[in-house]
Amino acid sequence: MFSYILKRLLWTIPSLFGITILVFSMVHLAPGDPAIAILGDKANKQSVMELRAQLGLNKPLYVQYYIYMKNIAHGDFGRSANSNEKVMSEFKDRFPATAELAIVAMIFAIILGMGAGILSAIKRYSIFDYAGMVTALAGVSMPVFWLGLVLIYFFSVKLGWLPVSGRLGYEFDIEHITGFYLIDSLLTDNIPAFWDALKHLILPAIALGTIPMAIIARMTRSSMIEVMKEEYIKTARAKGCSRFQVIFIHGLRNAMMPIITIIGLMLGSLFAGAVLTETTFSWPGIGKWLVQAVYQRDFPVIQSTTLIIAVIFIIVNFVVDLLYAFINPKIRLS
Amino acid sequence: MIEQILEFIKQYKKNKSAVVGFIIVVMLLLTAIFAPLIAPYLPDNQDLANRLIPPIWDVKGVSGHILGTDDFGRDLFSRVIFGSRISLMVGAISVGISLSFGLLMGIFAAYFGKKTDLIIMRIVDIMLAIPAILLAIVIVSILGPSLFSAMTAIGIVGIPVYARIVRSSVLAEREKEYVVASRINGSSNLRLMFKVILPNCASPIIVQATMGFASAVLEAAGLSFLGLGAQPPTPEWGSMLSNSLEFITTAPWMIFYPGLAIFLTVLSFNLMGDGLMDVLDPKLKDK
Numbered sequence: 001m002f003s004y005i006l007k008r009l010l011w012t013i014p015s016l017f018g019i020t021i022l023v024f025s026m027v028h029l030a031p032g033d034p035a036i037a038i039l040g041d042k043a044n045k046q047s048v049m050e051l052r053a054q055l056g057l058n059k060p061l062y063v064q065y066y067i068y069m070k071n072i073a074h075g076d077f078g079r080s081a082n083s084n085e086k087v088m089s090e091f092k093d094r095f096p097a098t099a100e101l102a103i104v105a106m107i108f109a110i111i112l113g114m115g116a117g118i119l120s121a122i123k124r125y126s127i128f129d130y131a132g133m134v135t136a137l138a139g140v141s142m143p144v145f146w147l148g149l150v151l152i153y154f155f156s157v158k159l160g161w162l163p164v165s166g167r168l169g170y171e172f173d174i175e176h177i178t179g180f181y182l183i184d185s186l187l188t189d190n191i192p193a194f195w196d197a198l199k200h201l202i203l204p205a206i207a208l209g210t211i212p213m214a215i216i217a218r219m220t221r222s223s224m225i226e227v228m229k230e231e232y233i234k235t236a237r238a239k240g241c242s243r244f245q246v247i248f249i250h251g252l253r254n255a256m257m258p259i260i261t262i263i264g265l266m267l268g269s270l271f272a273g274a275v276l277t278e279t280t281f282s283w284p285g286i287g288k289w290l291v292q293a294v295y296q297r298d299f300p301v302i303q304s305t306t307l308i309i310a311v312i313f314i315i316v317n318f319v320v321d322l323l324y325a326f327i328n329p330k331i332r333l334s
Numbered sequence: 335m336i337e338q339i340l341e342f343i344k345q346y347k348k349n350k351s352a353v354v355g356f357i358i359v360v361m362l363l364l365t366a367i368f369a370p371l372i373a374p375y376l377p378d379n380q381d382l383a384n385r386l387i388p389p390i391w392d393v394k395g396v397s398g399h400i401l402g403t404d405d406f407g408r409d410l411f412s413r414v415i416f417g418s419r420i421s422l423m424v425g426a427i428s429v430g431i432s433l434s435f436g437l438l439m440g441i442f443a444a445y446f447g448k449k450t451d452l453i454i455m456r457i458v459d460i461m462l463a464i465p466a467i468l469l470a471i472v473i474v475s476i477l478g479p480s481l482f483s484a485m486t487a488i489g490i491v492g493i494p495v496y497a498r499i500v501r502s503s504v505l506a507e508r509e510k511e512y513v514v515a516s517r518i519n520g521s522s523n524l525r526l527m528f529k530v531i532l533p534n535c536a537s538p539i540i541v542q543a544t545m546g547f548a549s550a551v552l553e554a555a556g557l558s559f560l561g562l563g564a565q566p567p568t569p570e571w572g573s574m575l576s577n578s579l580e581f582i583t584t585a586p587w588m589i590f591y592p593g594l595a596i597f598l599t600v601l602s603f604n605l606m607g608d609g610l611m612d613v614l615d616p617k618l619k620d621k
Contacts, residue, residue, distance in 0.1 A: 011459075014459070015459060015463040018456075018460030018463075019464060026472060029476045030476045143575075145559045149579065149593065150590070157582060157583050157586065164582075275467055275560065291561070294471060306471075309465065309468055310464045310468065313464070314463055317463070
């Protein structure tokens with residue numbers, strides 16, 4: 001196992017290196033002076049000259065790359081060209097919003113997706129199966145942002161049940177401890193704020209969770225159908241296990257492997273969905289911030305966000321791979 | 335050859351949803367080709383006297399505007415119809431970029447192996463390590479937001495998937511007897527790669543291209559919705575939805591039809607891809 005971890009860890013180095021090269025070259029690939037690209041078009045001559053000297057823009061590219069990496073190693077991701085705030089502190093402020101949305105969406109997707117998948121598999125060719133699978137197929141082809149708009153129209157505009165956008169009503173205030181509003185409101189015993197935060201989360205989480213839900217449902221169905229054909233399921237039935245035991249203990253446990261894999265693989269599409277969902281619902285997270293940075297050509301924000309998210313991805317994929325190898329000995333032995 | 339085609343059609347027809355997908359795709363193509371004949375107005379025709387008119391079935395609807403009008407009085411039906419041209423063009427160009435580069439990278443990696451394979455596949459791994467939308471946003475931010483940037487970005491982001499598929503198919507074919515026989519006959523490397531091996535790897539590539547078309551349309555609409563792709567007044571479905579957001583309370587009809595058009599387009603290509611996979615590459619389906 002140790003040699004597998006080491007080997008897998010070594011594989012991440014070229015990826016990390018490649019990403020830093022990509023992020024570093026962004027300002028050089030964009031047309032015009034990199035210093036102006038970083039400071040914005042309105043920057044005065046003096047500050048442009050200062051930044052040119054600071055970044056060593058007159059020096060060879062490899063020296064500039066070294067300076068860039070040295071700054072990052074010291075936790076200096078630069079300042080936003082737009083707000084002049086430190087990029088890292090703005091990132092820290094916004095990250096919990098995206099993480100909270102993604103986690104709630106994923107919980108929704110797993111519960112509903114697996115439920116629908118199991119029901120479809122045990123009641124194969126029934127109305128549940130057809131309805132579940134048509135919904136799953138439609139879910140995969142659904143534009144997240146459109147689903148968001150339709151949900152806003154029905155549940156917020158027409159029925160008035162849920163808020164249209166944002167993370168919390170103006171009348172509430174939550175003390176920031178973790179940055180996760182649901183947790184912070186509970187920790188400070190602020191129950192009205194908790195309900196309000198939850199209400200704000202429902203529609204974006206449904207919009208973001210629909211595609212993962214559809215994929216999980218399809219995977220659960222096919223995996224459960226495979227497993228339910230196995231001899232040990234017949235044995236379990238023959239020895240008098242209850243229906244519940246056969247489905248959940250003997251069936252689902254053995255069908256979990258591909259489901260866990262697909263959940264791990266979906267993290268990428270979850271982020272893509274988050275960018276779109278946050279824009280639709282004016283959710284103050286990383287995705288919306290990144291899109292605004294592109295409008296404003298705020299390169300320090302685009303560069304740092306890209307780098308940090310890509311690194312988070314590499315780490316998460318690494319952990320998922322390790323978990324997978326831990327569960328399935330075939331992988332670590334091959 | 336004709337027998338093979340007939341057999342293919344027979345097999346494909348067994349999957350009913352794939353047939354539905356194919357029919358929608360054909361209708362979309364016809365809509366895109368004959369858009370000027372189908373649409374009652376030009377997509378950019380503004381008529382400020384008839385702003386925000388609801389669809390024809392609404393009490394306040396007007397007979398000339400089936401799906402109503404937008405905030406500039408432009409006919410929504412005409413814009414949705416003309417939008418099909420843009421979406422199909424985006425899909426075709428993006429898939430074209432992904433496919434041509436992915437194909438070259440995959441075939442070179444598999445055919446020459448060793449260092450070529452290692453270098454190409456490392457590049458592919460790095461590209462796959464970044465979430466697709468993030469990479470697309472990075473590319474758009476370098477090129478500046480436009481439909482051209484979005485197509486290029488989506489095309490580049492798709493390259494690694496094709497490279498991997500082509501590589502694994504070519505690896506499976508490379509040592510087969512017909513390739514060895516052709517090599518002994520004196521075929522050059524280029525001939526072996528593109529004339530001998532590649533035609534035998536077509537099935538998984540066709541399936542991926544069809545599915546890839548669906549995701550390219552979806553991604554392009556997403557980028558345009560974010561304001562990073564097609565810019566107003568281009569009648570692009572994603573960009574139309576982005577514009578509709580501020581009218582969700584006053585003109586809710588603006589949000590339905592462009593989204594429905596994206597959904598149907600993506601669904602039909604996905605259904606078709608599923609059907610093609612059944613016929614051309616049943617092994618892939620089992621995975």
